[in-house]
Amino acid sequence: xxxxxxxxxxxxxxxxxxxxxxxxxxxxxxxxxxxxxxxxxxxxxxxxxxxxxxxxxxxxxxxxxxxxxxxxxxxxxxxxxxxxxxxxxxxxxxxxxxxxxxxxxxxxxxxxxxxxxxxxxxxxxxxxxxxxxxxxxxxxxxxxxxxxxxxxxxxxxxxxxxxxxxxxxxxxxxxxxxxxxxxxxxxxxxxxxxxxxxxxxxxxxxxxxxxxxxxxxxxxxxxxxxxxxxxxxxxxxxxxxxxxxxxxxxxxxxxxxxxxxxxxxxxxxxxxxxxxxxxxxxxxxxxxxxxxxxxxxxxxxxxxxxxxxxxxxxxxxxxxxxxxxxxxxxxxxxxxxxxxxxxxxxxxxxxxxxxxxxxxxxxxxxxxxxxxxxxxxxxxxxxxxxxxxxxxxxxxxxxxxxxxxxxxxxx
Numbered sequence: 001x002x003x004x005x006x007x008x009x010x011x012x013x014x015x016x017x018x019x020x021x022x023x024x025x026x027x028x029x030x031x032x033x034x035x036x037x038x039x040x041x042x043x044x045x046x047x048x049x050x051x052x053x054x055x056x057x058x059x060x061x062x063x064x065x066x067x068x069x070x071x072x073x074x075x076x077x078x079x080x081x082x083x084x085x086x087x088x089x090x091x092x093x094x095x096x097x098x099x100x101x102x103x104x105x106x107x108x109x110x111x112x113x114x115x116x117x118x119x120x121x122x123x124x125x126x127x128x129x130x131x132x133x134x135x136x137x138x139x140x141x142x143x144x145x146x147x148x149x150x151x152x153x154x155x156x157x158x159x160x161x162x163x164x165x166x167x168x169x170x171x172x173x174x175x176x177x178x179x180x181x182x183x184x185x186x187x188x189x190x191x192x193x194x195x196x197x198x199x200x201x202x203x204x205x206x207x208x209x210x211x212x213x214x215x216x217x218x219x220x221x222x223x224x225x226x227x228x229x230x231x232x233x234x235x236x237x238x239x240x241x242x243x244x245x246x247x248x249x250x251x252x253x254x255x256x257x258x259x260x261x262x263x264x265x266x267x268x269x270x271x272x273x274x275x276x277x278x279x280x281x282x283x284x285x286x287x288x289x290x291x292x293x294x295x296x297x298x299x300x301x302x303x304x305x306x307x308x309x310x311x312x313x314x315x316x317x318x319x320x321x322x323x324x325x326x327x328x329x330x331x332x333x334x335x336x337x338x339x340x341x342x343x344x345x346x347x348x349x350x351x352x353x354x355x356x357x358x359x360x361x362x363x364x365x366x367x368x369x370x371x372x373x374x375x376x377x378x379x380x381x382x383x384x385x386x387x388x389x390x391x392x393x394x395x396x397x398x399x400x401x402x403x404x405x406x407x408x409x410x411x
Contacts, residue, residue, distance in 0.1 A: 045059050045060065045065075045203055045204055047211075047215060048204045048211065048215075051218075052204075054292075055204075055292040056204075056292070058292065058293045058294065059204075059292045059293070061293075061294050062291070062292065062293055062294050062295070063122045063123075063294065063295055064201065064202040064291055065201040065202060065203070066122035066201055067120070067121070067122060067182070067183040067184070067200075067201045067202055068118060068119065068120055068180075068183040068184045068200040068201050069119040069122075069125070069200060069201075070117060070118065070119070070200050071099070071100065071101065071115065071116060071117050072099040072100070073200075074101065074116070074119045074125075075122075076119060076121075076123075076125045076142055077094065077096045077101045077116070077119065077125075077142075078096065078099070080094075080096060080142075081095065081096055081097065082094070082095050082096075083095075083142065083148055083149050084148075084149065085140050085148065085149035085150060087151070088159065088160070089107060089108070090105055090106070090107055090160060090163075090166040091105070091106050091108075092104065092105045092139070092140045092149060092166075093105075093106075094116070094142070094149065100115065101115065101116040102114070102115055102116065103115075103116050103127055103129060103138060105139070105163065105166050105167050106163075107163050107166070110163055112131070112163055112164075112167050114129050114130065114131050116129065117129075117130065118180075120179065120183050121141075123144050124141060124142065124143050124144065124153075124392070124393065125141060125142045126138055126141040126142075126152050126153075127141075128171070128176070128179055128180075129167075129168060131167070134170055134171070135170070135171040135175075135176040135179075136167060136168035136169060136170050136171060137152065137155075137168050137169045137171055137175075137179070138152060138168045139151065139152055139155055139158065139160070139165075139166060139167065139168045139169065140152060141153065143392040143393070145392050145393075145394075146392060150390065150392060151390065153388065153390055153392075153393060154261070155169060156389065156390060173192075173193065176193055177192075177193045180193060180195070180198070181245075182244075182245035183200075183201070183202075184198050184199060184200055184201065184202075184206075185198070185199040185201070185202060185203040185205050185206040186198055186199045186203075186205065187199075202291075207230065207241075207291070208227035208228065208230070209227060209228065210225065210226075210227040210228065211227055213225045214226055214227050230286075231286070233284075234278055234279050234280075234281065234284070235276070235277065235278050235279065235280055235281060235282075235283050235284035235285075235287075236271075236278030236279070237278075238284040238285050238286055239267040239270060239271060239278075239284065239285060240267070242266075242267050242285045243265075243267035243268070246264075246265060246266050246267050247264075247265035247267060247268055248267050248268060249267060249268045249271040249272075251265075251268070252265050252268040253268075258411050259389070259409070259411060260386060260387070260388050260389055260409050261388060261389060262411070263386040263388060263395045263397050263409075264388065264393070264395050266285070266395075266398040267285065267398075269397055269398040269399040270283070270285070270398040270399070270400070272399045272410075273398075273399055273400040273401065274400075274401070275309070275400055276400075282305075282308045282309055283309075287305060287308070288302060288305045298321070299321065299325075299377045299378075299379045299380055300321065300376055300377050302378065302379055303376050303377065303378055306378040306382075310369065310370055310371065310378075311370045312370060312375050313370040313371055313372050313375065318374065318375045318376050321377070323377075325380070379396055381402075381403055382400055382401060382402065382403065383396045383397050383398060383399075383400055384396070384397050384403040385397075386409065
């Protein structure tokens with residue numbers, strides 16, 4: 001039977017089909033070389049790279065990929081032979097030699113020492129230690145802002161009375177599973193923590209979930225099983241998804257967490273913003289952050305994200321990176337001073353009422369307002385840099401707002 005010209009595939013369609021077939025064949029060949037069915041998920045991004053190059057080229061350098069560093073491959077400790085910290089009669093030491101790091105704490109008469117295996121964090125780093133069949137969170141951590149050790153964030157209220165307490169905070173099975181679950185991949189088997197086949201850091205399978213089934217589908221030629229397309233999630237779903245580790249709005253509210261410590265819970269802070277719309281993809285986590293790439297730290301890069309909704313004011317001025325940096329630290333100092341003042345308790349409710357009152361007006365406006373002050377570096381003023389208690393960690397507050405001088409941290 002002869003096909004009419006209308007029924008016969010065009011030359012471009014045939015060529016496209018050939019290209020697709022060749023690409024799939026190449027993917028399968030590479031995956032067969034890299035992956036054995038049933039163990040695909042443990043190979044990280046390498047098994048996905050042949051077909052998803054745009055997502056995997058820079059992923060190994062991202063903060064998410066480096067969320068957990070293991071012994072003999074710890075970039076934080078490999079260049080630091082000896083770190084020490086002393087407080088309240090105890091001295092902590094982290095010594096590294098020939099790729100092996102030892103965590104020690106002493107009260108002057110007795111010492112507890114264990115090898116460091118698990119380093120949590122790509123810059124600031126806390127260690128999860130193993131001792132007598134249990135996991136412990138180290139009571140001290142490394143902070144690059146001081147190039148040294150200090151009390152672990154969140155543990156400032158712990159005042160050790162014994163060497164055991166000074167060693168670290170003992171983690172129950174749920175805490176341990178949560179720690180590894182947010183810093184590693186392939187760490188849970190049948191609902192229980194299993195570190196035998198752990199993949200350090202966040203790999204494809206951690207977020208996309210069905211990568212093993214997808215790989216096996218490709219290997220078998222089935223080509224019908226694909227992971228969930230996260231790009232199709234709306235802003236609220238993405239916020240909840242990222243909030244599984246970065247803490248969602250619901251988690252923070254139900255846990256009754258307050259104060260500057262919540263600044264590191266970005267999904268929660270973002271949803272406090274008057275401009276947050278759960279159905280608008282322009283305000284989602286991934287609208288600004290590509291999880292497959294290292295975090296962009298240049299403030300002006302994010303201006304285009306803001307201008308996806310807001311317009312430029314022709315009467316506003318442009319500012320430089322240096323000016324934006326000074327403005328960020330100036331606002332941070334004012335927020336810290338206001339939050340520490342005796343009037344904070346009465347000022348905070350007033351600030352909250354003001355924000356609440358502004359929200360309906362902002363939502364009612366069909367035309368996003370333009371900034372009368374500047375045309376660039378929006379983050380410096382509208383997502384103010386905030387210093388966490390302890391002084392070693394700084395975060396840009398994802399509660400988008402007009403930050404005013406003297407206004408305390410809005411809780």
